[in-house]
Amino acid sequence: VWETPNGKVKITYKEHSVLITGYDESFVYFNDPISGEKNKKEPLSPFIDAWKQMGSQALSLK
Numbered sequence: 001v002w003e004t005p006n007g008k009v010k011i012t013y014k015e016h017s018v019l020i021t022g023y024d025e026s027f028v029y030f031n032d033p034i035s036g037e038k039n040k041k042e043p044l045s046p047f048i049d050a051w052k053q054m055g056s057q058a059l060s061l062k
Contacts, residue, residue, distance in 0.1 A: 004055055015054070 002009045018030040021039050028047045029039045051057075 006053075009053060 020030045022029040032040045
């Protein structure tokens with residue numbers, strides 16, 4: 001369980017970082033280090049909900 005500004009968040013060991021490779025109106029595409037799958041496609045809305053639940057964390061490099 002993590003303490004966050006929005007309260008406690010229960011996690012699993014499947015929580016991990018991914019590299020977002022793109023998005024469109026319906027989907028987000030990312031490289032998944034757990035499965036090894038590149039450009040994995042997931043519905044945008046649930047992905048954003050999960051990202052917000054985890055504190056909207058991101059890292060951007062140029």
